[in-house]
Amino acid sequence: MTNTLKISLKPNEKIYINGAVIRVDRKVTIELMNDVQFLLESHVIQADQASTPLRQLYFIVQVMLINPAGADDAREMFRRSLPLLIASFEDAEICSALKQIDRMVGEDHIYEALKAIRSLYPLERRALGGNDDVPGAPRPLAVGARY
Incomplete structure (x- = not known):
């Protein structure tokens, strides 16, 4: 960090x-x-909120930051999940970004990832057909799951 960072928090x-x-x-x-x-806190998601492939990936990466004791396991899960996730998306922009996210995690830039x-x-x-928050819409069971 080249500069200091000020963060304001509410009660x-x-x-x-x-x-x-x-x-x-x-x-x-x-x-x-x-x-x-x-x-x-506003960026933390709970396990039950990890309802899409990218939210599941987010949850895995989040564990690396929040729970340093479990970071190695989370990193291994990330390494296993990422190739499946990349293969599950046809959107070139998402796939390219996921490769950059892999680099960020590899360089331990977890917040940026x-x-x-x-x-x-x-x-x-958009790639999933816009049903992200529709009650009763099909949800992936795991990272890399396809419909």
């Missing part, structure tokens, strides 16, 4: 920094003055 908001969960009791601004891996995955959600929604 009772959480931030995950290098695997630690921090909750603030009042509005605060935190200044990160060196390289850290962090994730804002998560940000890149989130940016693909609209493309994924």
